[in-house]
Amino acid sequence: MKLHKATLLAASSALALGVTAGAASAETLTIVSWGGAYTMSQQKAYHEPYMENNPDVNIVNEDKSANGLAGIRAQVQAGNVTWDIVDMLEGPAMTACAEGIVEPLPADEILADAPDGTPPSEDFVQLRECFVPSIVYATLFAYNKEAFPDGNYPSKVSDVWDMDTYPGKRALRKVPDGNMEWALVADGVPMDEVYEVLDTDEGIGRAFAKLDELKDDAIWWTEGAQPPQLLADQEVSIATGYNGRFFNAQVMEDQPFELMWHGQYFELDGWVVPRGKLTDRVKDYLNFATDTQRLADQAKYISYGPARKSSAPLVSTHAEAGIDMKPHMPTTPENFKNPIKKDAEWWADNGDAMSERFNAWLAR
Amino acid sequence: MAQADITQSGDGDTRLDKLTTADGTPLKASIRRAMRRNKLIAFGLAAPLLFFIFFSFLMPIFDMASRSVENHQIPEALPRTVAALETWDGESVPGEAAFEALALDIQEGQRSRTIGQAATRLNYQDAGMRSLIMGTARRSDQLEPPYKEALIEINDDWGDLDVWRLIERESGYYTTSYYLNAIDLTYSDTGEIVAQPEYRQIYVMLFIRTLWMSALITGLALLLGFPVAHLLATLPARHANLLMILVLLPFWTSLLVRTTTWIVVLQTEGVLNDMMVWLGILSDEGRLQMIYNQTGTIVAMTQILLPFMILPLYSVMKGISPSYMRAAKSLGARPPVAFWRVYVPQTIPGMGAGGILVFILAIGYYITPALVGGQSGQLISNYIAYHMQQSLNWGLAAAIGTILLFGVLLLYAGYNRIVGIDNMKLG
Numbered sequence: 001m002k003l004h005k006a007t008l009l010a011a012s013s014a015l016a017l018g019v020t021a022g023a024a025s026a027e028t029l030t031i032v033s034w035g036g037a038y039t040m041s042q043q044k045a046y047h048e049p050y051m052e053n054n055p056d057v058n059i060v061n062e063d064k065s066a067n068g069l070a071g072i073r074a075q076v077q078a079g080n081v082t083w084d085i086v087d088m089l090e091g092p093a094m095t096a097c098a099e100g101i102v103e104p105l106p107a108d109e110i111l112a113d114a115p116d117g118t119p120p121s122e123d124f125v126q127l128r129e130c131f132v133p134s135i136v137y138a139t140l141f142a143y144n145k146e147a148f149p150d151g152n153y154p155s156k157v158s159d160v161w162d163m164d165t166y167p168g169k170r171a172l173r174k175v176p177d178g179n180m181e182w183a184l185v186a187d188g189v190p191m192d193e194v195y196e197v198l199d200t201d202e203g204i205g206r207a208f209a210k211l212d213e214l215k216d217d218a219i220w221w222t223e224g225a226q227p228p229q230l231l232a233d234q235e236v237s238i239a240t241g242y243n244g245r246f247f248n249a250q251v252m253e254d255q256p257f258e259l260m261w262h263g264q265y266f267e268l269d270g271w272v273v274p275r276g277k278l279t280d281r282v283k284d285y286l287n288f289a290t291d292t293q294r295l296a297d298q299a300k301y302i303s304y305g306p307a308r309k310s311s312a313p314l315v316s317t318h319a320e321a322g323i324d325m326k327p328h329m330p331t332t333p334e335n336f337k338n339p340i341k342k343d344a345e346w347w348a349d350n351g352d353a354m355s356e357r358f359n360a361w362l363a364r
Numbered sequence: 365m366a367q368a369d370i371t372q373s374g375d376g377d378t379r380l381d382k383l384t385t386a387d388g389t390p391l392k393a394s395i396r397r398a399m400r401r402n403k404l405i406a407f408g409l410a411a412p413l414l415f416f417i418f419f420s421f422l423m424p425i426f427d428m429a430s431r432s433v434e435n436h437q438i439p440e441a442l443p444r445t446v447a448a449l450e451t452w453d454g455e456s457v458p459g460e461a462a463f464e465a466l467a468l469d470i471q472e473g474q475r476s477r478t479i480g481q482a483a484t485r486l487n488y489q490d491a492g493m494r495s496l497i498m499g500t501a502r503r504s505d506q507l508e509p510p511y512k513e514a515l516i517e518i519n520d521d522w523g524d525l526d527v528w529r530l531i532e533r534e535s536g537y538y539t540t541s542y543y544l545n546a547i548d549l550t551y552s553d554t555g556e557i558v559a560q561p562e563y564r565q566i567y568v569m570l571f572i573r574t575l576w577m578s579a580l581i582t583g584l585a586l587l588l589g590f591p592v593a594h595l596l597a598t599l600p601a602r603h604a605n606l607l608m609i610l611v612l613l614p615f616w617t618s619l620l621v622r623t624t625t626w627i628v629v630l631q632t633e634g635v636l637n638d639m640m641v642w643l644g645i646l647s648d649e650g651r652l653q654m655i656y657n658q659t660g661t662i663v664a665m666t667q668i669l670l671p672f673m674i675l676p677l678y679s680v681m682k683g684i685s686p687s688y689m690r691a692a693k694s695l696g697a698r699p700p701v702a703f704w705r706v707y708v709p710q711t712i713p714g715m716g717a718g719g720i721l722v723f724i725l726a727i728g729y730y731i732t733p734a735l736v737g738g739q740s741g742q743l744i745s746n747y748i749a750y751h752m753q754q755s756l757n758w759g760l761a762a763a764i765g766t767i768l769l770f771g772v773l774l775l776y777a778g779y780n781r782i783v784g785i786d787n788m789k790l791g
Contacts, residue, residue: 067753098498099484100477208563219656220739233633345495353491355755359747360566362739 026058029285032071033087035063036225037248041301042087044319046289053288057281066223069096072274076101081274084282090131090268091344091351097130103278104129105271110283112291114310123292125307126268132290133270133307135298138243138330138339139178140264142227145256147237157263158186160238161213168237171230174220176358177347178240178265181340183210185263195343204354208361220362231257247303247328251321261335267342268307305331425769432546432762435539438531441482442469446535454532457525463512466522467504474501488757489541489551490530496521526553542763567747567764571771574744577662578726584666585673585722586715593677593714597684615671623732626664630655630736656738664736669725673718680714716783724772744768 031047033039039061047059062083064071069092075081088096096102107127111120125133141160143153147168154166160182172179181194187210189197197203219236221227227241228249243264249255271290273282288294295306296314303325306312315325326332330339347354383391439446444465452458473479479501486493500518507514515522533555534541544550544557548565552558559565592611596604614622629635632651640646654660684707692702730745737746744764751761 070753070756073756095480095484098477098480098494100480222734233631235632349487349495350491352488352755352757356564356566359750360564363566363570363742 027056027281029057029059029084029281030062030082031059031085031087032062032064032068032083034065034224036245037302038244038304039063041298041304042289044301045298046294049294050285050288068092072096072101072272073099076275081276083274084277084279085285086272086274087134087269088131088272089344090126090128090133090270091342091347093131093270093272094128094344094348096272097128101275102130102272103275105132105273105278105286107132110286112287114292114308116310118310120290123308123310125309130272131270132286133268134290134295135269135304136266136307136331137269137304138261138264138266139173139240140243140246141238141240141260141262142231142246142250142257143238143260144231144234144236145258147234153258154238154260155262156260157182161186161210163217166237169217169219169235170214171219171221171227171236171239171241172214173227173240174222174362176354177342177351179211179358180204180207180354181265181342182263183207185340186210191263191338191340194340195346198346198350204357208357211361228255228257231255243328243330244302244304251318251323251328261330262338263340264330264335264338265340265342266330267344269304270307299325299329303328303330305329428762429766429769430762431758432542432760432766433538433540434759435485435534435541436537437481437485438534439537441473441478442466442531442535444469445531449528449532449535452528452532454529457523458528460510460512462528463515463522464509467507467511467515470497470501471504471507474504484756486530486534488545488760489534490526492521493527493530496527529553529555539759542759543767545760546763546767567744570742570744570747571767574727575771577658577741577743578723581662581665581669581726582673582719582723584662585670586719588666589670589673589677589718590711590715593674593681596674596678597681598686611671611674614667619668619731622668623664623735626660626667626736627655630660630663655736656741658737658741660736660738661733661741661743664732665726665729668732669722672721672725676717676721677711677714680711680717684710712783716779720776720779723775727768727772 031042033042043061047061051057051059064083065087068086068088071083072081072086073096075083086102093102097104107120107124111124111132113119114123121127125136127133141154141157143166145153148154148166152165154160154162159166160170180198184194184197184203184207185191187206198207219230221230221239221241224242224245227236227239228245230236231239232249232255243259246257246259250257250259271286273286290308292308292310293314295308295311296316298304299306299311299315300317300319306315312331315329317324327334330336385391385394442465445462448462448465449458452462470479473482479497483494483497483501486497496519500515500522503518507518521527533551541551545560546567548560548568549557550560592607596607596611599607627634631637632653632655634655636654637646637651641648641651646652654663688706688710689702692706693699697705727743728745729743730749733741733743734746734749737743745768748761748765748768751757751764
């Protein structure tokens with residue numbers, strides 16, 4: 001309601017001043033993110049309140065984060081940076097930082113303290129030199145209950161490999177990240193030793209050998225919207241996907257889906273600023289959008305956990321459905337029993353080699 | 365206009381020299397001037413297009429292609445090391461001088477934030493180089509002489525001969541590594557060119573797959589398009605126009621819409637499978653997998669590229685006079701013979717144009733295979749896009765792209781040799 005008033009006010013004043021004058025005075029912030037329900041949650045939790053506080057600022061969303069690193073690199077190399085803030089995963093953010101195409105973000109200078117005065121460097125889950133995390137999200141297995149009419153549902157990672165007990169195709173993300181870790185877990189490696197095993201050639205061979213068992217029954221997805229769709233169409237019975245997307249399908253669209261928190265593969269997602277774009281306006285926005293209340297607010301719209309310790313107790317109910325969001329957060333203790341934390345550094349080193357090998361393995 | 369001022373002479377040329385226009389200039393010079401003016405006007409008219417093509421097409425292609433051999437990251441980020449390694453014999457781990465150069469380079473690179481690009485570059489060649497360099501860079505302000513010990517203490521990989529050989533091999537401003545990678549070759553630790561390990565061989569197979577799938581799609585488009593084009597060309601205008609709209613409507617529809625429609629039609633729970641189950645042709649468990657594999661790519665791409673076959677064929681067939689067929693028949697040829705020996709040869713320019721259009725478009729397709737191709741239906745362009753957008757190995761993408769470009773040019777030249785490019789009619 002407030003927003004509508006503000007928009008009306010802005011619109012009428014723009015009319016009064018003449019449209020060109022109004023347009024000229026508005027400052028545009030281009031914020032790049034992942035699109036869909038995720039961008040919508042940022043729009044509601046960060047962008048709209050910020051624009052209400054700062055009527056002269058206009059925030060434009062671009063759904064390009066899937067190619068965020070490529071985009072920033074191309075823009076910086078061409079000397080024409082049009083993005084102000086980019087939502088990015090921890091691993092690519094570290095690569096971008098090492099390449100010098102994003103700005104270092106001195107957290108304690110820019111960001112807001114927690115309400116109790118804890119400085120950001122202690123309050124955030126994991127700050128990096130050029131990266132401020134905003135959410136913790138998980139990639140995990142989910143299944144369509146209708147695909148198992150006898151009521152025998154899968155519950156752990158190794159069940160995904162058990163084609164006899166749990167028939168149906170599997171939808172897996174077309175990247176080695178996650179799949180290799182799960183393959184090792186299914187092969188009997190304890191969750192906290194996954195990266196030790198992966199660090200050896202035998203370990204990598206073992207992961208691929210285990211993935212071989214699924215290969216004939218796998219459909220490989222690339223976009224986050226695909227797995228809920230594939231599950232809903234019953235093209236597959238089990239799919240990996242982002243927990244927020246599954247939540248949306250499960251709760252908002254009433255799909256008969258169930259999430260399998262066992263072996264959830266979690267990583268951090270947050271903000272980077274392309275080189276040359278760390279203006280006072282961008283600092284001000286980051287300060288606002290990553291404060292304790294704002295991060296907790298985002299959980300009203302999507303089931304991703306806030307990346308600030310002080311935000312967790314403030315997580316409440318969903319803005320539309322009115323349900324309690326805590327059981328749907330990856331960071332909730334019951335869901336967090338057997339997680340795998342993506343090792344961003346291991347993947348920064350080995351990602352290229354693993355991707356090539358993975359692609360060759362797939363194409364064969 | 366030429367004044368006839370002809371003097372007796374045995375030689376034609378000298379006679380022409382003597383010809384003059386009304387104002388007394390020699391005719392030859394006058395013609396030359398008029399010709400030059402015409403040429404300038406013609407060039408002036410074509411110039412905007414030429415400039416446009418040059419700046420928006422040729423320059424970017426050249427720029428992209430040059431990335432396939434460019435290797436400025438290492439000599440720029442590690443200039444001292446590169447210089448120090450010039451006199452190195454490559455037989456044993458280099459001495460303190462090289463380590464000192466490396467330490468200074470890394471310190472400076474960390475300050476100016478240029479070291480990361482060199483780390484990324486070396487990591488393409490050997491996984492682990494990124495963390496070796498970046499890990500060292502993070503601790504580079506503590507580096508003190510003797511540097512050899514200090515660096516090896518930070519990470520003992522600095523004492524590994526192969527690491528130094530790799531840096532030396534990639535120290536030039538140009539590299540062949542990307543091209544080798546694009547044809548499944550690589551350098552061994554000692555610097556010889558060897559095949560990639562089998563689990564990483566992929567691109568040669570993809571080139572071959574792209575070629576044969578494009579050929580197959582071209583063949584299918586010809587098979588399906590020929591009768592339609594024939595029908596279009598021979599029906600009375602009233603019906604032909606209606607049919608033409610049926611050809612053009614999908615042609616005008618967005619590529620993405622048509623591709624996703626095929627997903628709805630072909631998937632295991634899709635329209636086609638549902639219909640066959642309902643008709644009892646298939647059992648519910650025996651639904652066919654028609655998408656997310658090669659079949660999906662072939663079906664969708666054939667449909668999408670069909671208009672590019674039909675339209676040139678139609679324009680050629682429209683120009684074939686029906687009297688030829690009547691003449692053939694009146695001379696005693698049976699209809700199939702008349703069709704095969706009189707009609708079909710006349711459509712060859714259309715088949716050639718349609719064929720080469722469809723084939724070259726198919727070679728470069730990537731959206732459709734990406735959406736419906738699953739794994740076995742991916743084409744080489746999907747991997748170019750992958751290296752541009754995901755792995756960010758632009759050098760490799762450029763190398764694959766350049767090979768593809770020259771492949772197409774070669775095919776085009778071959779086509780010109782066999783069929784003749786002037787034998788092609790595009791509409």
